[in-house]
Amino acid sequence: MSADARVARNQAPPLVGHDVVGSDAALVDAVLRHGSPDVLESLSDLGREAGTAEAREHGELANRHHPELVPYDRYGNRVDEVRFHPSWHWLMERAVGHGLAAAPWEQQESGAPHAHVRRAAGFLAWSQTEPGHGCPISMTYAAIPALRADEALAEEWVPQLASLDYDPGLRVLADKRGALAGMGMTEKQGGSDVRANQTEARATGVDGEVTLHGHKWFTSAPMNDVFLVLAQAPGGLTCFLVPRVLPSGERNRLDVVRLKDKLGNRSNASSELELEGTWAQRLGDEGRGVRTIIEMVAATRLDCVLGSASLMRKALAEASWHVAHRSAFGGVLADKPLMRNVVADLAVESEAATVLAMRLAAAVDRPGDAHEAALRRIALPLAKFWVCKRTPMMVAEALECLGGNGYVEESGLPLLFRESPLNSVWEGSGNVNALDVLRALSREPEVLAAWLTEVGLARGEDPRLDRAVEGVLTMLADTTHLELLARRLAGQMAACLQASLLLRFAPPAVADAFCATRLGGDYNGTLGTLPLGTDLDALVTRTTPHV
Missing domain, CATH: 2.40.110.20 (Butyryl-CoA Dehydrogenase, subunit A; domain 2)
Known part of the structure; x- marks a missing residue:
């Protein structure tokens, strides 16, 4: 074996030496x-x-x-x-x-x-x-x-x-x-x-x-x-x-x-x-044991959302870092149009999870506010259902960005992938949280008002969000089939919350990409399918860690 063959070439350096908070x-x-x-x-x-x-x-x-x-x-x-x-x-x-x-x-x-x-x-x-x-x-x-x-x-x-x-x-x-x-x-x-x-x-x-x-x-x-x-x-x-x-x-x-x-x-x-x-x-x-412990359940549900957002961000950081340093087919992976689409879409998913998780945390800082309490009551099971369900798919796609390297334990991605379903099970499975949404809506009318108020802060900003909100109200009107449609309802309500937050606070490229794909249209659920016209460069640049 030649001396040169003993040195690995075209491998991404370890993602270390960066500020995990400041680079996000x-x-x-x-x-x-x-x-x-x-x-x-x-x-x-x-x-x-x-x-x-x-x-x-x-x-x-x-x-x-x-x-x-x-x-x-x-x-x-x-x-x-x-x-x-x-x-x-x-x-x-x-x-x-x-x-x-x-x-x-x-x-x-x-x-x-x-x-x-x-x-x-x-x-x-x-x-x-x-x-x-x-x-x-x-x-x-x-x-x-x-x-x-x-x-x-x-x-x-x-x-x-x-x-x-x-x-x-x-x-x-x-x-x-x-x-x-x-x-x-x-x-x-x-x-x-x-x-x-x-x-x-x-x-x-x-x-x-x-x-x-x-x-x-x-x-x-x-x-x-x-x-x-x-x-x-x-x-x-x-x-x-x-x-x-x-x-x-x-x-x-x-x-x-x-x-x-x-x-x-x-x-x-x-x-x-x-x-x-x-x-x-x-x-x-x-x-009254359930009532006593319910606030503990609520707090751990918040951490399930935060934990899933953390898994997403870690997987995205590793994927975007890898493709920025790995070359294939005559160029750096991050410069390939299709890879940029994948990383940009991963970035949209991660940012949507982060903004919703942090909005819920902010509600805990306002314990005496009636709107915040009602929003927290409905948005926690919504976010727990939706963000935790999206995590395994998202982490799997990030792992694939590393190719075979992503399947090696030393990369850290296999642990993230094995961990990715956990938060969807912990503190109530997807069905339990979707049904909890129905329970809250039927017993506490103020929670729907809080959801409409929060989502309505972005009313008129994007017609796709306005149509999605109307779709939620249409589903709610069909009380005969609500339990059957509970997952669909929870997913759409959560996506509307994310869209509202992104339209108000995220860069336009992030909000537009989210609304174009997560709120209907021809989106098939596969990451890396952002439509023509999406500002991929802005999304990839925003999300890649800097050391």
Whole structure:
């Protein structure tokens, strides 16, 4: 083999050394629109660290070295611990330290006007380092609204959950600088139908305290410090708080039966739990468990949208970077008309997801605003359905831009592809969210008014959007077939929201390309089919990372 053959030619350099926040024009615009220049500046350290070679390596290592379940210690004592690779802890430490867990709730209470927008942008950017560790970060963030159902429990737990210190290990809460939260809702016989849960809560004789007896089919991050769990009490389905370590310092009984061998990331531990005499405290009113935990569900749905937008952006960044540096058939791939069409269309899909996700985060920053509350109620299941459904198709197309290189694990694209269906399943499948849209429309008339108001802010800007809105109203008028058409309705309502946001805030090339393809016409759903006249150069230039 000649010396020259030992050196790889015509390969794209690794995408490292860039600012993941600053190089994402759609994200920067959203932060400035819903936040402020100071908020953007506060994300600069996170963005630069997320783009380092070190962060990329830790993401790869955390997935290469899977969590290990240790049911017993060397002496035969039942411990039910999960051991993680040091790279997992590296990622977690920085995610918590950058304020991506529960810190925004405390910051909001202290008067920070854009705490949730900042956190959403940081979560979208930092999750590009590795998606799996976002799960315990997301659950910790989402636990705070539910905990506020009990003032005493909130006072006990929120300060540590909102801490910027990552302090792993099972110890009594008073001895920890920071804590993490999880949730245990689904059971093997019910899944999303949590009212079919069979786990039983038995009174201990102390008011508000019970022991739990049953199982949980899918509990991620079992080394977290506390879990919110649904169980059947005499008065009906109730929410309970389950600490991993009891106030006495003893381990609570949470038997980790096994870790799931699942699609997607391998860094996070998703477990099955058996509960037999597990000590718990009631959170909220007995029989009102779904209502108590619903705000946690809403917050995790937001993170499903943010997480999917993050996967899209990461896949787009890798694809656009690759084609800008790879030559084939006599020229750079990015200069080939058809490849430019593909990358431009990927960019449109990514930006549409980002603007909708960040608009929803901005609604969390306005808790007392009736319009924002109603919009959040209807737009969360809409966005959860639509953005998460679009992600696998989009990531697959981005992977194809790398050709065979995209199928190699070292590229990072296979992990993104395996992860891409996750958020569509988590916190309610596509059908569950589409039906939740119908439930909201039938029970809360203010949500349709909020949707019409928000979409109407771009009324008259593009006739294709105006026709799509009329199409939604036509579907809603046919009440006989609404359930059958729920997915079609949810998709069109979500696309109208995206179009309205893009028409108001994105460059004209982005908005025009979106309306021309996502709002009907002759679009067949295949990416890379933007029509003649689309400003491909503007779209590709806007989206390619710069180092």
